[in-house]
Amino acid sequence: MSAKFSYQRAVSIKDAAEATGRPGTRILAGGTDLLGCLRDGVFQTNRLVSINNIKELKGIRSRPGGGWRIGALTTLTEVAEHRQILESYPVLAQAAASVATPQLRNQGTLGGNLCQRPRCWYFRGQFQCRRKGGETCFAEAGQSLYHGIFGASQCYIVHPSDTAPALVALDAKVSIAGRRGTRLVPMSSFFVLPKDSLVKENVLEPGELITEILLDAPLTGTRSTYRKVRERASFDFALASAAVVLVMAEGKVRTARIVLGGVAPAPWRSTEAEKAVVGKPLDAAAVAAAAEAAVKGAVPMADNGYKVPLVRGILEETLTALSA
Amino acid sequence: MEKPTIDSQGHTGLSRRSFVNSVATGAAAEAAVLTLPGAAAQTGTKPPQDGEMVAVVLQINGRTHSMNVEPRWTLQYVLRDRLGLMATKDGCERGECGACTVLIDGISRYSCLTLAVEAAGCQITTVEGLMNGEQLGTVQQAFIEEDAFQCGYCTPGQVVSVEALLRKTPEPTFEQIREGVSGNLCRCGAYNHIFRAAQRAAELRKVGRG
Ligand SMILES: Cc1cc2nc3c(=O)[nH]c(=O)nc-3n(C[C@@H](O)[C@@H](O)[C@H](O)COP(=O)(O)OP(=O)(O)OC[C@H]3O[C@@H](n4cnc5c(N)ncnc54)[C@H](O)[C@@H]3O)c2cc1C
Ligand code: FES
Ligand code: FES
Numbered sequence: 001m002s003a004k005f006s007y008q009r010a011v012s013i014k015d016a017a018e019a020t021g022r023p024g025t026r027i028l029a030g031g032t033d034l035l036g037c038l039r040d041g042v043f044q045t046n047r048l049v050s051i052n053n054i055k056e057l058k059g060i061r062s063r064p065g066g067g068w069r070i071g072a073l074t075t076l077t078e079v080a081e082h083r084q085i086l087e088s089y090p091v092l093a094q095a096a097a098s099v100a101t102p103q104l105r106n107q108g109t110l111g112g113n114l115c116q117r118p119r120c121w122y123f124r125g126q127f128q129c130r131r132k133g134g135e136t137c138f139a140e141a142g143q144s145l146y147h148g149i150f151g152a153s154q155c156y157i158v159h160p161s162d163t164a165p166a167l168v169a170l171d172a173k174v175s176i177a178g179r180r181g182t183r184l185v186p187m188s189s190f191f192v193l194p195k196d197s198l199v200k201e202n203v204l205e206p207g208e209l210i211t212e213i214l215l216d217a218p219l220t221g222t223r224s225t226y227r228k229v230r231e232r233a234s235f236d237f238a239l240a241s242a243a244v245v246l247v248m249a250e251g252k253v254r255t256a257r258i259v260l261g262g263v264a265p266a267p268w269r270s271t272e273a274e275k276a277v278v279g280k281p282l283d284a285a286a287v288a289a290a291a292e293a294a295v296k297g298a299v300p301m302a303d304n305g306y307k308v309p310l311v312r313g314i315l316e317e318t319l320t321a322l323s324a
Numbered sequence: 325m326e327k328p329t330i331d332s333q334g335h336t337g338l339s340r341r342s343f344v345n346s347v348a349t350g351a352a353a354e355a356a357v358l359t360l361p362g363a364a365a366q367t368g369t370k371p372p373q374d375g376e377m378v379a380v381v382l383q384i385n386g387r388t389h390s391m392n393v394e395p396r397w398t399l400q401y402v403l404r405d406r407l408g409l410m411a412t413k414d415g416c417e418r419g420e421c422g423a424c425t426v427l428i429d430g431i432s433r434y435s436c437l438t439l440a441v442e443a444a445g446c447q448i449t450t451v452e453g454l455m456n457g458e459q460l461g462t463v464q465q466a467f468i469e470e471d472a473f474q475c476g477y478c479t480p481g482q483v484v485s486v487e488a489l490l491r492k493t494p495e496p497t498f499e500q501i502r503e504g505v506s507g508n509l510c511r512c513g514a515y516n517h518i519f520r521a522a523q524r525a526a527e528l529r530k531v532g533r534g
Pocket of ligand 2: 413414415416417418419420421422423424425434435436437
């Protein structure tokens with residue numbers, strides 16, 4: 001059982017922002033990540049503020065000018081099964097469906113999925129690592145089978161979220177409420193790398209919470225898909241994944257957003273891979289060039305070299321599937 | 325209806341027999357209310373003290389349980405260690421095995437990753453609540469007919485997952501069945517029998533629906 005904490009239910013977004021601004025407080029959504037962390041002593045809290053009674057945070061609604069807004073408390077099951085999400089943003093529906101198990105998708109929320117803590121076994125275990133304010137990254141000399149090949153400095157976590165790469169690929173925006181009002185942040189600048197902070201994975205400040213995710217209406221000719229490879233097919237985090245959103249026009253790729261998961265401390269956008277396909281028909285040569293470009297700057301560790309050919313293969317597969 | 329009493333060790337005075345009776349008779353339950361200490365705590369303005377007990381009303385298998393819980397207590401802990409409802413199993417306490425699966429408002433969740441305070445005000449169903457009076461429920465019956473277990477430890481969770489699946493998808497494909505129980509591990513590897521039991525349960529329910 002976890003250490004003791006007190007509990008309160010926020011009744012409004014403002015209430016939640018005020019309550020979570022106090023030191024040592026954490027937001028409770030579905031609890032699937034937070035309660036595991038508390039139980040394992042990854043970090044402590046003296047107060048949980050449940051946001052589950054705030055109705056405005058729930059559900060998927062259309063936006064007046066086109067596009068959709070998804071409340072932070074929308075469950076992953078709801079995201080994965082929503083008809084319009086399936087139709088207009090397959091990459092997001094597929095990413096949500098690939099998360100964990102039916103039970104965890106029923107209780108896990110989209111906001112919680114984006115803010116879940118890393119799964120690095122040193123961070124989750126009894127190691128005072130850099131991400132916990134310590135002085136050592138144990139993966140540097142230790143076991144690095146599931147660690148990153150991009151974007152690391154002093155810490156080699158991979159971001160565990162499946163929906164995050166999909167939302168970056170869709171160029172979604174995240175609406176953040178705080179004590180002094182709300183701000184809108186592009187999903188692509190929501191996550192931070194170790195060079196920006198060693199102890200947090202996103203730009204949220206104390207007293208801030210995600211209220212919703214905003215999606216623009218897809219352009220004509222948009223095709224998208226999410227491909228995740230895991231060690232165990234029934235449920236597992238990604239060894240590597242790719243979220244790909246292409247806009248096709250006259251048989252050629254007009255724009256591309258290619259974002260990798262499971263390989264970096266944040267969703268890893270590969271502009272090099274994008275450049276390799278933009279303006280070209282999606283033929284075998286372009287696909288191979290993109291797959292090669294995506295792994296160009298990879299820096300494998302002792303045990304995770306397999307992620308390089310894995311990423312290449314995933315991209316060849318997804319881009320070929322989208323070319324059909 | 326007999327009320328459970330909690331003794332000093334936290335064991336309930338509820339016998340299996342009286343529990344089965346309560347399932348049979350307890351269908352009409354009152355609406356649940358979450359009672360947090362003082363109105364201020366409800367609006368979230370009063371910072372409650374560390375570990376302060378919270379009064380909750382839990383609706384479990386159609387019975388009403390009014391009790392005080394610590395905020396850190398999981399629903400799994402309350403079911404097993406406070407209320408003596410031992411069918412909900414404890415496998416990993418970290419969302420990795422499914423032995424603790426329950427229905428909350430008809431949807432399957434892991435009770436080890438659900439705080440009891442959060443479940444207040446919801447309808448909680450454990451495998452004990454899937455009986456038809458003194459008769460086994462359709463999914464339980466199907467598990468026996470198809471021999472869908474060996475040691476039986478994962479079975480309550482599997483049964484609840486199949487129940488959740490069939491409520492949502494009354495005639496599932498084989499793939500949907502595999503996906504439906506993918507959050508429930510079976511150390512004995514009885515998976516093929518479990519899949520068949522789910523198919524059989526769907527048939528039994530179809531006959532039942534006429
Ligand atoms: C066995 C297992 C397997 C898993 N597999 C996967 C997987 O394959 N892919 C994957 O992506 N995830 C996986 N997960 C992680 C799973 O916890 C998340 O997917 C889930 O979506 C988290 O949502 P939640 O609502 O339960 O979050 P919570 O646990 O309630 O919260 C998680 C964190 O986010 C914060 N938070 C929650 N909501 C907000 C908000 N609105 N604003 C600001 N902060 C907030 C909390 O304070 C907490 O720090 C797995 C988890 C388990 C236990
Ligand atoms: S005990 Fe809850 S999932 Fe294992
Ligand atoms: S029957 Fe033994 S764990 Fe499933």
